[in-house]
Amino acid sequence: MVVVEKLGVDMVTIQHGVEGLMYLFTECSKLMLSELDFHDSILTLGFSEEINKELLQIYLDNRKEVRNIVSQLSLALPNYHNLEWRFDIQLASRSLQRQAEPQVLLKLHTKQNGESQHHVMQTDPVNLLHLTHTLEAALNEVKSQHCRRIMRNIK
Numbered sequence: 001m002v003v004v005e006k007l008g009v010d011m012v013t014i015q016h017g018v019e020g021l022m023y024l025f026t027e028c029s030k031l032m033l034s035e036l037d038f039h040d041s042i043l044t045l046g047f048s049e050e051i052n053k054e055l056l057q058i059y060l061d062n063r064k065e066v067r068n069i070v071s072q073l074s075l076a077l078p079n080y081h082n083l084e085w086r087f088d089i090q091l092a093s094r095s096l097q098r099q100a101e102p103q104v105l106l107k108l109h110t111k112q113n114g115e116s117q118h119h120v121m122q123t124d125p126v127n128l129l130h131l132t133h134t135l136e137a138a139l140n141e142v143k144s145q146h147c148r149r150i151m152r153n154i155k
Contacts, residue, residue, distance in 0.1 A: 025059055029066040033059075078110035078117065104128050 004011055028038055038059050042052055084107040089100060106121045123131070141147055 021055075024055075025062065025066055026070060028059060029063040030070060032063070032067070035060065076112060078112040080108075081111045081116065082109040083107070084109075 003014060007014070024042070028041065033041065035056060039052065039056055042055055047055070086105045088103045088105060090103075091100060092098065102125050104123050104125060106123070108119045108121065110117050110119070142151075
C-alpha cells in the first residue's frame, strides 16, 4: 500500500508492471541474451536511458540466479532406456477349441535422475496399431515448422 500511495497509481497497474518485468527478466535469462541484445530489447519499451541502464544492471546481476531457478522449476521427465516385448497367442482353451487371442506384452524401461523404472503393459494388436499411429502422428507434428518455432521460443 505504501508504494501505491507514493506513486499515486492503483494496485493493478503496479502488479502488471512487476509481472511484466518478471517476464522480461525470465525470458531474457532463458535465452541468455548478451548485454547488447538485452539493451536492444528494452529500447522499444520507451524508458529513459537511466532506467535502461538500471534494468541492464539488474539483468546482468541476476541472470544466472534466474536461470537456475527456472531450470529447477522445469519438469524432470523420465527418459526411454529400453523396450522388451513378447507376442502371446492363446490358441485354445477347455471350453473353446478353436480360438486365437493374440496379446502383446511390453516391458518399458525408463530412467529418471539415474533411477531405473520399468512398466509392464499388455495390449491386443489392434490397440497397439492404433497407439503406433497416434505416436507417429504426434512425432510428425513435432517435426512441423510451426511446432519447431514454438519449441525454440520455450527454450
